[in-house]
Amino acid sequence: MTGLLLVAGCNGEIGGITAGAGEDAPWAGEDTPLPPPVNIPPVHVQCAHVGSGTDYQVGPGKQFESIGDVPLESLVAGDTVRIFWRSEGYHEKLMLGGQGTAEQPIRVCGVPGPGGELPVIDGDGATTRPELDFPFDGHQVRGLVIIGHKHDDAYDLAPSHITVEGLEIKNASPPFRFTDKAGSAASYADNAAGIFVERGDHVTIRACEVHENANGLFIGTGGAEILTEDVLIESNYIHDNGSLSDYNEHNVYNEASNVIYQFNRFGPTRGGNGNNIKERSAGVVIRYNWIEDGAHLIDLVDAQEATDSVALPSFHETFIYGNVLLRTGYGPSMIHYGGDSGQTENYRKGTLHFFANTVFVKNEAYRDYERSAVFEASTNDERIDARNNVFASSQEPTDIRAVTFMGDRDDVAAGTLLLAGNWVMKGWTAFDPVPGPQLLGKVDGLDSQIVGLAPPFAPVEGHDFLPATGGPLVGAGAALDGLPAVEHQYSPHQQAKARSDGSSFTIGAFAP
Template structure:
């Protein structure tokens, strides 16, 4: 769906009012409602008022490059039919759809549900494609962006990409560009690269083995991408082969909603799973597994005008499973990483109704995990009604702490309420070294347990066990959005039932 929106004033525009008429300068931002409830069946039927472009064996177009992609308009559908071999072709979309008549690029699955494959290895490029600049060609395999020949202020809008497997937009692979030259992908290439757009939906795709899986946004103001929905995808094994600068997802936009996705480990463990420089970030009902940081919420870099938006300073992470397999950096980083602190988050991360599980069986002495890492004391983390558990009880030399340090300074304010916490998890690192300027409040009021209160931690079944102390033990959400759904492995969802009182964690009764 393309109808997920923040209240006015929390979009890419600065100023305005919220839905209740309050000025945005002091109003709390609110996540949009859930519109789509998985399991999402991608019915790649043509339903728009435009043209039905069918691609595949025996269809009107044998190749994607035969379709006039540069001329797509509202209501057009490009239906890519599965075939045993992948489509080694690049895609560039820059047209303007509408909410009722989006431009859709969708995959028609094979007989066993196989997704059509868009493969960057030795991909070809339709010569007529109109890229923002020809220098953008190495940046992605599937590209959404401003057509160079369009008026500069005209951005792509209401673009939907769904039901495709997208892979191999990464060095050392090469492709043939629109001029017929064989060139390499950029080191920061992406499976899906959004240079600019409004209402971009990426749904039910598998995105793997790219430098970045998704890369959304290249700048602010007229270049700012707004209203992005990332829904029911399987995104995994993306990242730089040798470094940490590429990620499963890397965005700098306004209003980015993640829901019902499965995020697997990054390639070779390099890079973050989700790295966000965006305003209006909502991460709900996902399965997020490994990466350097599982979620890295940092400062605006190119689109520094995002800092003026109230939604840049409030982030919502709820209803997720966050899984760390073995030793790694902090799970959640909140604040900034550039050193230019005026662009840091300086707000509140609302982290509630999540299940956090750390597999620490193989930890050695002085290998320690951190749940949260904040950049300054201007970053606040409100953590309520979460489960924090591990496969074994931490020790002083193999600690799991709530507040970690960055550059040997432990900053940030964490407020805990209504959480279930495994015995041995501590507020701060018990090994001396870091300078502590932040604090952790509320740990003493948590429910402390010895064994993970799940049906089967070994099988990663994190639903509450019968009679678990999670049931009905949650704290008030104090005006935060209701947690009405829960993730069902994998890329599906179920209605959540808490019973007469709130249950702790990502799953209800």
């Protein structure tokens, strides 16, 4: 498959203005409970060499015929590896571990083909440059594009300011095999990733298409001095990753600190088994994305390896805003907040701020006792504050084909949900109307929401989810009470445009 986006301003610059919340944003690395402001969204990715280092050009008729000819183990600040599109993909593995700077990042970018085709990095039969310096040789099976600490570097010398953009990355998954740096045949691990970040600071993944891997992205492997920090995931198309038989692989699986998602398109997971986004990170911001299906669309759970992150205030404050979230069939709760290990001391135990999103459940084909829930909280220590969202479905739910706000886990419905300024489809209920789960949690404010009989979009058939002109969403939202301004809205696909609400807020992910 080819990418849908000709994006990337290799360091995200448009006319000298940084696009998106780029690597040199002043908030990066700070433990602040509020997400950073949004600058100008990316408009076009141009894989040009702009740094002070070396311009490594790879492809037909270029200095380097293959990626493995480039001394990737020796890249320094200001170096650019430009991979030019060719009709046959590059069946080669990459390992990046150098130190860039905010002004001079290390960049690997794709130069698209004549029709906008992204250069393909294909894990099927991939070869490995013998000189590559992996964190440990055992990490070779974990990914196709790997960012991590070079084994021969000083232990405290972390990879930093590394950008990967404008590439199609696929087939890092069993049953595919590759040739390792010793020249031996090897199989990918069951949890391999298209992009695997063992460790790094200021890592940007932009304008890539990532698919058909066990995990699309897998970022972070531990805490303390090996904690991955300041990750930007921007304008990518990530879809069809995961396993056909296992729910433990996902489109994205992270455990880091300060992770921002913006302007991405997330398609369904492979087989629908894994989650679309699974996050164990502190400081998570998910804004202006299109997220469709997966087991959970978003799974925000406890720290597992980086348990020291639990002490950070940012671990207990998560921001999800300006997104389109689609459930197109029966499945688990769309958004799980809390934990999944049973070690409740490491659970979120904070507030999920969920505002200015459009949630749509396509439920017309549900059979009796098939149902959907938007949220699921692990314990009563988790709180969800939902403001100015659209909660709509293709049909009005019934008691035996329910759409509920709060779902249950192990027959217990826990957590607190506060609703304010939302538009809600008639028939949606606080909890499952069929007796069963033990109700420990509560939902406040449902009786005061705006209730509608039909989806308030124009037109709903096109699934663009724009508010109907003069309809019930326009200017009807509640105050955001100190939450970040909703400055942009998603533009299909992998783009964004400025949003202006005027003197009053419009409900949902889109303003008129």
